[in-house]
Amino acid sequence: MEFLKHMNRLYKYPAKPFIKWVGGKTQLLDDIRENICSYLSNSKEVTYIEPFVGGGAVLFWILQEYPNITRAIINDINKELICTYRVIKYDVEQLIIELSKIQKEYLLLDNFERKKYFLCKRDIFNKKDNSDIDTAALFIFLNRTCFNGLYRVNSKGDFNVPHGKYANPKICDEETLRADSSILQRVEILCGDFSQTGKYAGDNVLYYFDPPYRPLTKTSAFTSYTKNGFDDAEQVRLRDFCTFITKQNSSFLSSNSDPQNIDDKDKFFDNLYQQFSIKRVTATRNINSKVNARGSVSEILISNVTNNIY
DSSP, X not given: OHHHHHHHHHTOOSOOOSSOOTTOSGGGHHHHHHHHHHHHHTOSSEEEEESSOTTOHHHHHHHHHOTTEEEEEEEESOHHHHHHHHHHHHOHHXXXXXXXXXXXXXXXXXXXXXXXXXXXXHHHHHHOOOOHHHHHHHHHHHHHHBGGGOOOBOTTSOBOOOBOXXXXXXXOOHHHHHHHHHHHTTEEEEXXXXXXXXGGOSTTEEEEEOOOOOOSSGGGOOOOSSTTOOOHHHHXXXXXXXXXXXXXXXXXXXXXXXXXXXXXXXXXHHXXXXXXXXXXXXXXXXXXXXXXXXXXXXXXXXXXXXXXXX
16 A cells, blocks of 8 residues: 555656666666655755756656755767757657647557658658657657667667557657646756766766666667667766766666566675665566567666665
């Protein structure tokens, strides 16, 4: 019953992710809240930073839940994603007009013509010479109509996820876009490597990291977020960054995959973050192409806010 009370509180707000995002944290919000609520509740003014904003599930929730967050900064290396955030912040009504047009055109087509339409829009998106409005509209359209809502690029940096077969996808969610735009008025939006957010580290600063997860198996490494990927060396660099911001008196919470789902002897993260606190939580992941391979898995939450972990 207490869990349901928490979840009802977490989902009562109108602002929410405007895209589907593999590994999105909507289902982990209760665990995240449990680990940071006392920190946020006991702080008068907090700066909140997300260096890997992705779909923004934690961002939109936390800014509606905690009014004492007086400054928020988001960052991502994905230029098209960040362009979309900026368009929603500064020009949401024009975006809605463009998405409404695309939605009307797409939903009138049969399945065969929808696939052709999707591939045409994907080619236009990959030319990367579109206006900001067109980039944002294409980004959202492709996300809403591609297979499983994946974002994957090839070695050239081109989006290459195939068409999905959804009967009635909601391409233009006007209510969510306007609510998100309102929240984003409070947010500074950066684009680049996560390390550039280090200049904001200091007292009363809370970081939440949701980096590209370490693949549990070689065959699961199919969600390349950028053409350069995020390998173990990058995971080590992120740990070093967490150490740096800790020395600057910042607090952080970070999520990642749990290698022990596959091999209980794999202590990669346990060893990497041995100076911090690690908690294992349960999540349901539905991105495996084999239905019988989907289901509940363990994920890890890493933090230097030790009094909130246990």
